[in-house]
Amino acid sequence: MHSFLTILGTAGLAAAHGLVDSYVVDGTKYPSFDARVDMDFQPTVKRISWGSKTAGGPINDVNSADITCRAGPFVAPALTAVARAGSKIDIKWTDWFGNHKGPLFTYMGLLPNDDTKLQDVGFFKIDEATYDPATEVWGTDRLIKNNNTWTVTIPSDIKPGNYIVRHESIALHNSWMENKTRKTSGAQHYPNCFKVQVTGAGTAMPPTVKFPGAYHWNDAGILINIYYGPKQYISPGPPVYVGARDPPAGPAANVIETGALTGELAQKYAALRVAKNKGLMTAVHETAAMAGGGGCHWEAGADPSTMKCKATNPEDPARWAGFAQPVGSPLWVEKPGTAQRGPAPPKTFETWKPET
Ligand SMILES: *[C@@H]1O[C@H](CO)[C@@H](O)[C@H](O)[C@H]1NC(C)=O
Ligand SMILES: *[C@@H]1O[C@H](CO)[C@@H](O)[C@H](O)[C@H]1NC(C)=O
Numbered sequence: 491m492h493s494f495l496t497i498l499g500t501a502g503l504a505a506a507h508g509l510v511d512s513y514v515v516d517g518t519k520y521p522s523f524d525a526r527v528d529m530d531f532q533p534t535v536k537r538i539s540w541g542s543k544t545a546g547g548p549i550n551d552v553n554s555a556d557i558t559c560r561a562g563p564f565v566a567p568a569l570t571a572v573a574r575a576g577s578k579i580d581i582k583w584t585d586w587f588g589n590h591k592g593p594l595f596t597y598m599g600l601l602p603n604d605d606t607k608l609q610d611v612g613f614f615k616i617d618e619a620t621y622d623p624a625t626e627v628w629g630t631d632r633l634i635k636n637n638n639t640w641t642v643t644i645p646s647d648i649k650p651g652n653y654i655v656r657h658e659s660i661a662l663h664n665s666w667m668e669n670k671t672r673k674t675s676g677a678q679h680y681p682n683c684f685k686v687q688v689t690g691a692g693t694a695m696p697p698t699v700k701f702p703g704a705y706h707w708n709d710a711g712i713l714i715n716i717y718y719g720p721k722q723y724i725s726p727g728p729p730v731y732v733g734a735r736d737p738p739a740g741p742a743a744n745v746i747e748t749g750a751l752t753g754e755l756a757q758k759y760a761a762l763r764v765a766k767n768k769g770l771m772t773a774v775h776e777t778a779a780m781a782g783g784g785g786c787h788w789e790a791g792a793d794p795s796t797m798k799c800k801a802t803n804p805e806d807p808a809r810w811a812g813f814a815q816p817v818g819s820p821l822w823v824e825k826p827g828t829a830q831r832g833p834a835p836p837k838t839f840e841t842w843k844p845e846t
Contacts, residue, residue, distance in 0.1 A: 508587075509522070509583065511584050513539075513580065514578075516577035516579070516738070516742045516743070518571065520684075522539045523539045524763065526763060526766040527762050527763050528541055536569045538569045538571045538685050538686070540560075544561040545560055545682075548661065548679055549678070549679040550679070553707070557679060558611075559608050568749075572687050572745055573688055574690055574739065575691075576735065576738035579641065581639065587661070590630060590659075590661035590678070591628040591662055592665075593621065593723065593725065594619040594629040594633060595659075596615070596655065598614060598645075598648070598655050598656070599656065599698065600652070601654050608683070611700070613656055614699075615728050616642060617642040617730060621723035623720060623723075629659070642657070643735050645733035645735060646690065646733070646736040647694040649695055653685070657683075658681040660711075665677035675712050691739075696733065704726070
């Protein structure tokens with residue numbers, strides 16, 4: 491992500507990397523707001539998610555209003571997914587960057603009415619995938635391995651109503667880069683919010699936290715150096731609400747409107763997405779990677795969206811190529827170049843403790 495931001499300078503396009511592609515809520519698939527396409531597509535598409543032009547970029551400041559549901563101004567959801575309490579939600583991300591290691595957290599919050607400010611919503615945590623020190627596997631590693639899909643279960647005992655589901659990944663590759671003046675770590679938060687009407691007969695209203703408020707910039711799970719094998723990971727925010735996870739009762743709702751396009755419109759939408767992605771890769775190619783540039787040999791005239799980087803120097807493969815790319819993208823290589831490795835965290839950070 492950072493490499494693209496640096497070399498492109500067009501954050502709008504570059505920002506389209508930490509996005510949710512679609513949700514399967516209690517068996518029904520809903521496309522997510524796609525920042526690459528939805529702002530420009532006509533006729534306007536209807537989504538269950540809060541979306542904006544910068545919806546792909548990370549949020550760095552946990553005290554900013556953007557920590558709730560990413561950077562506004564938002565297109566509010568025109569649709570609401572329907573789910574039985576106790577049912578499952580599959581969250582399908584676009585390709586996640588291999589080096590953007592960190593946890594995944596999912597929260598739910600009752601949405602009293604559509605005008606409620608997102609920052610006034612009280613959230614409880616329903617799921618987390620953090621870090622296993624024994625295997626050094628992060629939640630995002632499991633996400634990638636699972637075809638960029640993460641599944642959560644809605645507690646079966648919660649009160650029915652309209653909820654915001656807030657699903658967040660936190661990329662910790664630069665999190666050690668603290669700024670004590672700004673009171674920020676270098677952690678990148680990628681929250682995604684979508685609207686779900688939960689049905690059922692539950693009554694539970696778990697204790698809640700607000701965003702901003704739930705996280706502090708120097709929480710042990712946010713201001714952390716992940717490069718010296720953390721012994722443990724301490725999740726920011728509240729513990730997961732355990733409640734009940736009984737199977738849902740009765741049949742799933744028969745949802746008519748999901749926002750999915752069909753026929754010619756679907757083809758037009760898919761074509762625009764391909765064009766936007768190609769535009770991004772072309773920009774990377776042209777900015778960073780003229781023949782030999784960025785440490786890559788590029789075939790003149792080839793399609794940059796599919797062309798692989800061929801390293802000019804085997805010792806330092808390709809400055810811009812590496813694992814800070816979606817796995818499988820043309821710029822992805824096993825051994826990253828210098829620009830992708832980023833500055834090494836200071837050794838002193840190994841024994842560093844947050845300020846109190
Ligand atoms: C993985 O995701 C891709 C893209 O959404 C999809 O086409 C493919 O069927 C998925 N594979 C599996 C095994 O689910
Ligand atoms: C920290 O943030 C302040 C205020 O935005 C900025 O002036 C300063 O350069 C930053 N320091 C570092 C080390 O990045």
